[in-house]
Amino acid sequence: MKNSRLLLCPKGVRRMSLRLAAGALALLGVAVVAPTTGHAAAASDGTPDTAFSAATGTGFDSSLAGLVVQSTGKIVAWGSFTQLNGASTAELARLNSNGSPDTAFTTNLGTGVNNTLFAVALDSTDRLLVGGNLTSLNSVSVGRFARLNADGTPDTTFNSALGTGFDGAVRAIAVQTDGKIVVGGSFTQYQSTAVPRLARLNVDGTLDTTFNTNLGTGLDAYVSEIVIDADGRILIGGDFTSLNSASVGRLARLNANGTPDTTFNTALGTGLNNNPLAVTVLGDGKIVVGGNFSQFNGTAANHIVRIGADGTRDTAFDAAFGTNGLDGTVWEILRQYDGEIVIGGSFTNRDSTPVKRVIRLNTDLTWDTAFGTNQGTGFDDEVYALAFQNGGAIVVGGYFQALNEVSSNRIGRLTNDDPKPALPPLGANTTVVLVVGLMVLALGITTQHVARRQVVRVRRRR
Numbered sequence: 513m514k515n516s517r518l519l520l521c522p523k524g525v526r527r528m529s530l531r532l533a534a535g536a537l538a539l540l541g542v543a544v545v546a547p548t549t550g551h552a553a554a555a556s557d558g559t560p561d562t563a564f565s566a567a568t569g570t571g572f573d574s575s576l577a578g579l580v581v582q583s584t585g586k587i588v589a590w591g592s593f594t595q596l597n598g599a600s601t602a603e604l605a606r607l608n609s610n611g612s613p614d615t616a617f618t619t620n621l622g623t624g625v626n627n628t629l630f631a632v633a634l635d636s637t638d639r640l641l642v643g644g645n646l647t648s649l650n651s652v653s654v655g656r657f658a659r660l661n662a663d664g665t666p667d668t669t670f671n672s673a674l675g676t677g678f679d680g681a682v683r684a685i686a687v688q689t690d691g692k693i694v695v696g697g698s699f700t701q702y703q704s705t706a707v708p709r710l711a712r713l714n715v716d717g718t719l720d721t722t723f724n725t726n727l728g729t730g731l732d733a734y735v736s737e738i739v740i741d742a743d744g745r746i747l748i749g750g751d752f753t754s755l756n757s758a759s760v761g762r763l764a765r766l767n768a769n770g771t772p773d774t775t776f777n778t779a780l781g782t783g784l785n786n787n788p789l790a791v792t793v794l795g796d797g798k799i800v801v802g803g804n805f806s807q808f809n810g811t812a813a814n815h816i817v818r819i820g821a822d823g824t825r826d827t828a829f830d831a832a833f834g835t836n837g838l839d840g841t842v843w844e845i846l847r848q849y850d851g852e853i854v855i856g857g858s859f860t861n862r863d864s865t866p867v868k869r870v871i872r873l874n875t876d877l878t879w880d881t882a883f884g885t886n887q888g889t890g891f892d893d894e895v896y897a898l899a900f901q902n903g904g905a906i907v908v909g910g911y912f913q914a915l916n917e918v919s920s921n922r923i924g925r926l927t928n929d930d931p932k933p934a935l936p937p938l939g940a941n942t943t944v945v946l947v948v949g950l951m952v953l954a955l956g957i958t959t960q961h962v963a964r965r966q967v968v969r970v971r972r973r974r
Contacts, residue, residue, distance in 0.1 A: 557929040558872070558886035560916045561905065564925040567611035569597030571921025576909035578631075579899040582638045582662065585609030586617075587899070587907055589923065590629045590642075603629045604642070606664065609901065611925065620664035622650030630697075630736075633685040638662035641693060643682025655703075657682045657695065673717040675703045686738040686746070691715040694746055696735025709735050710748065712770065726770035728756030741793045744768035749788035749801070761809075763788055763801065765823075779823025781809035790845040792853070797821030800829075800853060802842025815842045815859065832877040834863025844898040846906075848928075851875040854906060856895035869895045870908060870926065887926065888916030904928045 565571075577591035587607040596605045597613050603625050606617035626648040633641045640660040642649075649658045650666050655677015659667040680699035687693055693713040702711050702719055708730025712723040737749030746766040755764050756772050761783015765773040790802035799819045801808075808817045808825060814837025818829035840859030847853055853873045861867060862879075868890035872880040884890070897909035906926045908915075915924040 557880075557927065558870075558883040559927045560887060560918065560920075561611075561925040561927055562918055564611035565915060565918060565920040565923075568607065568921070568923055569613065571919075571923055572596055572605075574922070575896070575911045576922040577629075577896055579897040579907055579909050580632055580634050580640075581899045581901050581907065582634065583902070584638070585901050585903070586614060587611075587901070587923075588632060588634075588640060589897075589909060590632050591896075591909070591922070592628070593922065603644075604632075607923070611923075617664040621660075622666070623648075625649055628681075630681060630683045631685045633687055633693075635659075635687050635691065635693075639667065640664075641685050641687065643678075643685050643695065643697065645681050656680070656697075656699070657685075670717055678702050678707075678711075681734075683734055683736045683750070684738040684748075686740050688740055688744065692720060694738050694740065696738050696748060696750065698734035709733070709750075709752070720770075723770035727766070728772070729754075731755055737788055737791045739791045739793055741797070745773060746770075747791055747793070747799065749784075749791050749803075751787055762786070762805075763791075776823040780819070784808055784813075784817075789841065789843055792845040792847050794847055794853075795851060798826060800845050800847075802845050802855065802857065804841040812837070814838055815840065815857070816845075816855070829877065832873060832879070834865075836861075836863045838862055841894075843894070843896045843910075846898050846900065848900075849904070852880065854898060856898045856908065856910075858894040869893075869910075869912075870898070870906070891915055891920075891924070892917075900928075901925075 572591065572593040573595040574593040575591045576589050576593060580588050582588065586609055589607065590604045594600065594602045599613065599615065601618045604621065606614040608614050625646040627645040629642055629644040629646065631643040635641065639662055642660065643657045646654060646656055648654065649671065652666065654671055655674060657674060657677050659670045661667050678697065678699040679701040680697060682695055682697040682699065684696040685693065692715060695713065696710050698709060700706065700708055705719055707724055710727060710731055712720040714720055731752040732754040733751040735748050735750040735752065739747040741747065745768055748766065749763050752762060753760060755777065758772065760777055761780060763780060763783050765776045767773050784803065784805040785807040786803060786805035788801045788803040788805065792800045794800065798821060801819065802816045804815065806812065806814055816833060816838055818826040820826055838859040839861040840857055842855055842857040844856040845853060852875055854870065856870045859867065859869065868884045868887050870887065870891065872883040874880050891908065891910065891912040892914040893910065893912040895908055895910040895912065899907045901907060906928050908924050908926060909922060911922065913919065913921050
């Protein structure tokens with residue numbers, strides 16, 4: 513939703529399929545071209561992009577925890593690093609679409625943040641919402657949450673309106689289609705008002721008090737995952753076992769107004785026995801959850817599980833992972849335009865079969881073995897972050913220092929032949945408005961994927 517031609521529309525007019533919408537545009541003779549990203553068309557699917565690795569120079573000096581990609585194709589990275597290609601840039605940095613460091617962004621940050629970042633999200637104009645333990649941004653006091661303009665300069669007007677902000681760490685951020693911001697973490701107050709570990713802010717940064725009231729007593733422990741589905745419902749994950757005084761198992765769903773979705777939450781049963789670290793909603797409403805858990809609702813689920821939109825387990829998905837599942841933590845899950853799922857983490861085996869640390873599952877639940885083969889030896893250490901660039905390439909971040917035995921310090925890129933839609937990717941509740949002479953055609957479009965996940969998570973730091 514980073515194109516200025518994309519406007520919000522009512523839910524009732526968003527049911528036309530992407531294919532029909534593209535066809536309608538074709539009948540009008542309108543050509544729609546997705547934004548470019550500054551790199552050549554993809555070669556073999558999953559092949560390491562050595563030119564990208566070379567452009568990063570010496571890369572990052574320590575762990576890269578998360579990635580988001582702006583509409584320009586520029587890549588924003590955050591983590592425990594202090595340098596990019598030998599230049600100082602603590603916790604937050606940006607690369608150009610080809611992988612070269614964006615030094616202007618670093619300059620615009622000024623003195624940057626003074627403490628750990630856990631969360632970064634994009635809004636509809638490419639501004640960056642950042643959260644963590646920070647209490648200073650460019651030497652100005654902030655309350656663990658702040659906003660940067662698209663070029664990296666602090667948004668001083670917005671940040672001033674936040675006042676004292678949150679009293680504890682911000683660990684997850686998601687931006688709704690109406691611009692409201694859902695924030696999770698270990699905090700219990702926002703501007704001295706009780707908000708037990710989850711809050712929603714209005715566009716101007718003020719507290720959405722109705723949401724706060726509807727949440728009831730809130731959560732009993734931190735929230736580290738937030739995903740908003742196509743109907744505006746809010747999926748949350750973290751270390752909590754209670755929501756509004758009802759037992760839950762580290763995963764729950766709220767209705768769009770903040771009230772707990774008790775039917776869904778009851779269907780989850782005892783939930784997960786350890787924290788979720790990646791949550792993705794598929795086009796059919798099913799939910800894929802990854803992390804370092806080993807059980808879901810009392811039965812084995814080694815690091816990954818798929819749940820129906822009703823909260824019940826999808827056992828057909830389990831068969832793809834065999835008896836033993838994955839042997840290591842799942843840190844990231846992305847859904848492609850075509851519905852295939854890309855999974856990254858610390859695992860090296862699937863049901864005792866060696867695999868790379870980035871794997872792909874076809875829509876029919878068979879494994880895309882060529883995707884793994886094309887990576888060569890793959891990444892030599894843990895993968896914490898995955899993000900799509902506008903052209904489909906997969907940007908990968910983590911603790912690794914090599915990709916297919918070529919130096920690639922904590923960031924790399926894989927080529928990707930993911931089929932693209934005829935239109936740039938759209939999220940739920942969006943409209944494309946085209947003026948043809950004096951006629952305006954408004955098309956409500958619901959795509960088969962979430963265009964750019966605006967949720968981020970806490971990752972282990974090394």
